[in-house]
Amino acid sequence: xxxxxxxxxxxxxxxxxxxxxxxxxxxxxxxxxxxxxxxxxxxxxxxxxxxxxxxxxxxxxxxxxxxxxxxxxxxxxxxxxxxxxxxxxxxxxxxxxxxxxxxxxxxxxxxxxxxxxxxxxxxxxxxxxxxxxxxxxxxxxxxxxxxxxxxxxxxxxxxxxxxxxxxxxxxxxxxxxxxxxxxxxxxxxxxxxxxxxxxxxxxxxxxxxxxxxxxxxxxxxxxxxxxxxxxxxxxxxxxxxxxxxxxxxxxxxxxxxxxxxxxxxxxxxxxxxxxxxxxxxxxxx
Amino acid sequence: xxxxxxxxxxxxxxxxxxxxxxxxxxxxxxxxxxxxxxxxxxxxxxxxxxxxxxxxxxxxxxxxxxxxxxxxxxxxxxxxxxxxxxxxxxxxxxxxxxxxxxxxxxxxxxxxxxxxxxxxxxxxxxxxxxxxxxxxxxxxxxxxxxxxxxxxxxxxxxxxxxxxxxxxxxxxxxxxxxxxxxxxxxxxxxxxxxxxxxxxxxxxxxxxxxxxxxxxxxxxxxxxxxxxxxxxxxxxxxxxxxxxxxxxxxxxxx
Numbered sequence: 001x002x003x004x005x006x007x008x009x010x011x012x013x014x015x016x017x018x019x020x021x022x023x024x025x026x027x028x029x030x031x032x033x034x035x036x037x038x039x040x041x042x043x044x045x046x047x048x049x050x051x052x053x054x055x056x057x058x059x060x061x062x063x064x065x066x067x068x069x070x071x072x073x074x075x076x077x078x079x080x081x082x083x084x085x086x087x088x089x090x091x092x093x094x095x096x097x098x099x100x101x102x103x104x105x106x107x108x109x110x111x112x113x114x115x116x117x118x119x120x121x122x123x124x125x126x127x128x129x130x131x132x133x134x135x136x137x138x139x140x141x142x143x144x145x146x147x148x149x150x151x152x153x154x155x156x157x158x159x160x161x162x163x164x165x166x167x168x169x170x171x172x173x174x175x176x177x178x179x180x181x182x183x184x185x186x187x188x189x190x191x192x193x194x195x196x197x198x199x200x201x202x203x204x205x206x207x208x209x210x211x212x213x214x215x216x217x218x219x220x221x222x223x224x225x226x227x228x229x230x231x232x233x234x235x236x237x238x239x240x241x242x243x244x245x246x247x248x249x250x251x252x253x254x255x256x257x258x259x260x261x262x263x264x265x266x267x268x269x270x271x272x273x274x275x276x277x278x279x280x281x282x283x284x285x
Numbered sequence: 286x287x288x289x290x291x292x293x294x295x296x297x298x299x300x301x302x303x304x305x306x307x308x309x310x311x312x313x314x315x316x317x318x319x320x321x322x323x324x325x326x327x328x329x330x331x332x333x334x335x336x337x338x339x340x341x342x343x344x345x346x347x348x349x350x351x352x353x354x355x356x357x358x359x360x361x362x363x364x365x366x367x368x369x370x371x372x373x374x375x376x377x378x379x380x381x382x383x384x385x386x387x388x389x390x391x392x393x394x395x396x397x398x399x400x401x402x403x404x405x406x407x408x409x410x411x412x413x414x415x416x417x418x419x420x421x422x423x424x425x426x427x428x429x430x431x432x433x434x435x436x437x438x439x440x441x442x443x444x445x446x447x448x449x450x451x452x453x454x455x456x457x458x459x460x461x462x463x464x465x466x467x468x469x470x471x472x473x474x475x476x477x478x479x480x481x482x483x484x485x486x487x488x489x490x491x492x493x494x495x496x497x498x499x500x501x502x503x504x505x506x507x508x509x510x511x512x513x514x515x516x517x518x519x520x521x522x523x524x525x526x527x528x529x530x531x532x533x534x535x536x537x538x539x
Contacts (some may be wrong), residue, residue, distance in 0.1 A: 041295040044368045044406030046436065049476035052410075069367020075290040082367055107294035111364040116297065119307075151323065152316035155307040189319075190311025219310060220317040227322060230356070 007142050007175035007207040008097030010035050010062050010100050010252035014275040016268055017066075017259060023053050025265035029061070032276040033269065034152070035062035035096065037255050040170035042067045044085045044095075048270070054093065062096040063140035064088065064208070064255070069111065072131045073118040074104035089282050090139050097208065097253075099177045100135070102165065119154035120164040132172040144207055145169070146177040149214075149228035150186040161186075162200035169205045176202065179210035181234065181257075185226040194241055203249050211238055211275065212257035233271060242278050251279055297323050298360055328483035331359045331372070338373045339399045341454045342380075342392065354383070370407055372508035374400060391445035398447050398469060398480065401439040405471045408437035413527035419520075422534075429535035434493050437473035438528045440491050442466075448482040470519075472526025481522045486514030499535070 015035035018026070026033070036057055043054050043065075057063065067086060089222055090098055103115035116123060118124050135143055148164060159167070178201065187194045213232035217225040234256065246252065254275040258268055289305065296302040300321075308316035332355040336343045343351040362375040367473040377400070380386055402406040413435070423429065441447070448469050451461035468488035469480045483491070486507035493503035498515070523529055 041367050041369065045370055046409035048408060048410065048437070048473070049404050050407070052476065071367075079367075085368070092362050104290070105367065107290050109365050110298075111367050112294060112297055112327050113364060113367075113369065114297070114323060116293065116323060150311075151319045152308045155309055155310040192311070198330060217322070219319050221310075221314065223310070225322070243534065 006203075007144060008064070008253070010047065010064055010096045010208060010278065011252035012253055014272040014279070015062075015064065015253060015255045016272055017255065017257050018051060018057065020050070021262065022265045022268065023057075027056070029269070029271040030061070031272055033061070033272045035064060035253065037064040037066045037257075040065050040067040040086055040089055040098075042071055043082040043089055058093060058095075063072050063093060064097040064099065064253075065093065065095040067098070067100040068115070069105055070108040070131075070135065071104045072099050072100050072135065073116075073124070073130075074106055075127070076107070078131055078134055079106065083135070086135075087138050090141070094233065097144060098139060098141065099146055099208065100162075101146045101225065102168075103148050107153055108111060115148055117148060117150060117154070120157040120159035120161060122158065124235050125159065125164060125167060129168055129171045132168065132174050136172065136174065142174055144175040144177040147182050147201075148186070148190075149179070149226075150195075151189055151225065151227075153190055160200060162197055162202070166202040166205075166255045167198075169202055174206040175208060176205045177208045178203070178206045178245065179212075180245055181210065181212045181214060181238050182228065184235075184238050184241055185214050185228050188224055188226045195244075198245065198248070203245070206245075206249055206252060208253045208255065209242065209245065209249075210240055210257055212259075214238075229260055230257045232258075234274070239274065242275075246278060254279060288332055289328045297327050298363060300324055300328075310328075328356060328359065331364065332356065334369050335359070335376070338403055339376065339396060341399055341451055342376070342453045343394050345389070345392065345395065345450075354380075370403065376400075391443075391447065391450060394441075394445050394447050395450055396466040398441055398443075398451060401441055401471055402480065405437045405439050405473050406476075408435075408473070411435045411437075411530045412440065412531040414531055416524050418532050419517055421523075426534055428504075429499050431497055431499055431533045431538065432529055433531040433533075434495060434523075435473070435528050435530050437471075437478065438523075438526075439471035439478075440468070440488055440495070441471070442488050443470045448480055451480055472522060472528045474526050479526065481526075483522075484511070484514065484518060486511030487519040490514065490516055490519055 011034045012030050013034040018036040018038050043050055098143045101115050104114050120193050182199055183194050211234045215227040215229040217227050219225045256271045291383040293305045304320050331339045358379050364372045373509045377396040381393040446465050446467045448467045452459035453462055468483040470483050471478050471480050489510040490503050490507035493506040
């Protein structure tokens with residue numbers, strides 16, 4: 001087993017994605033939540049409420065800084081200005097963990113605000129590994145890389161996604177963030193089995209797990225198409241998959257993501273309680 | 286992959302663009318409308334960011350109109366940075382250039398006011414000046430002193446009644462706006478930016494003080510613009526808003 005303590009300092013307990021409207025309620029009663037995730041790009045201003053809230057939260061909770069805008073999977077070099085903003089945030093906050101996505105979001109100087117897919121080839125492998133090296137050397141710490149949710153595949157891909165992630169982790173020393181909801185979504189959308197994906201996934205490098213809600217749609221042929229909406233409770237098959245994963249990895253930090261149609265705090269806290277139950281029993285009753 | 290990424294990015298942003306080649310459903314069939322999930326994610330998340338950043342513009346236009354304008358805007362001026370608190374800075378000029386909105390001449394200035402409120406919200410914090418520093422000075426020293434403002438302070442001058450329009454669309458009991466130029470000072474006492482209506486001459490006085498003029502010289506400039514100007518009410522707005530950070534006496538200046 002890899003020394004995941006080196007990769008992050010998050011507790012093997014439930015965390016949630018922090019929403020500013022929950023600030024007072026979380027400070028009052030966090031339930032089982034022991035750590036919070038914030039999106040890096042929301043805390044790159046010069047001052048005001050966002051930074052004040054983050055400073056206050058960091059006194060009570062372990063913080064995971066989760067980037068959504070580095071475009072690590074992009075074809076072009078990383079944005080130096082953005083990397084500098086990230087280094088500044090990570091520098092003063094000294095979070096328990098920093099993570100980003102196997103995806104791209106910028107082309108030229110246009111930022112598309114979505115986690116877009118890339119083909120898995122030897123060329124993209126080399127480039128993404130260079131980008132991860134750059135991030136890790138700039139931040140002076142190892143990062144975690146998250147598996148994406150997929151709606152389509154590239155005919156030119158020569159690597160499977162779990163093998164691509166395993167090779168990236170081997171080359172760069174980064175840890176992996178396993179989003180169980182994304183595995184389930186991609187398995188339905190691209191027609192593979194979650195078990196096969198997990199069998200090929202380097203679980204020893206997993207330092208954090210995500211769960212979240214998804215929506216249902218269909219493609220041109222009427223095939224089920226799941227949408228990674230983060231707009232509802234975690235679906236039962238995703239809780240089941242989480243239990244399967246925990247049985248293999250042992251206790252792990254688990255984040256509940258709910259980013260759209262954000263509910264009141266007690267509803268999100270209840271989801272965190274289910275994650276805690278999964279951690280304690282390896283199953284969700 | 287660079288050219289491929291360019292095609293992909295263009296197709297994500299433009300619904301009428303041809304789909305990139307080589308995309309499948311994972312089982313060898315063409316990806317088809319699956320690509321629209323990505324288009325929808327981009328358009329809806331950026332549209333929502335604009336509506337969140339411009340709530341009064343959204344209310345004035347109506348949500349459906351704002352969605353249509355956002356769809357045009359994000360193709361003309363897509364974000365240049367992953368920090369979306371900076372997204373929308375070109376919206377005032379974009380609105381000014383839309384012929385179908387030319388009868389709503391005040392919209393660009395309302396958009397500028399909302400951008401100024403957002404900039405104030407994210408501006409750096411700074412410790413406020415103790416108000417007794419002002420009251421303990423002799424009239425002569427006060428006249429010769431200069432003041433520094435907090436980074437969250439914003440001044441905006443308009444030929445439209447922007448303060449009245451903003452109030453009317455954010456507070457239930459606000460009166461109907463009447464045509465008049467209005468100057469607005471945004472202060473952020475703690476975390477929430479607040480727009481204040483300035484009296485005639487107030488903006489001239491603030492601008493002069495901001496440029497390093499002594500309080501006496503700034504008063505002369507303001508009175509040239511508005512002979513009846515009395516700085517007391519404007520100074521009170523600044524003090525209540527924790528907007529002053531330092532006071533420098535004449536003999537302390539280099």
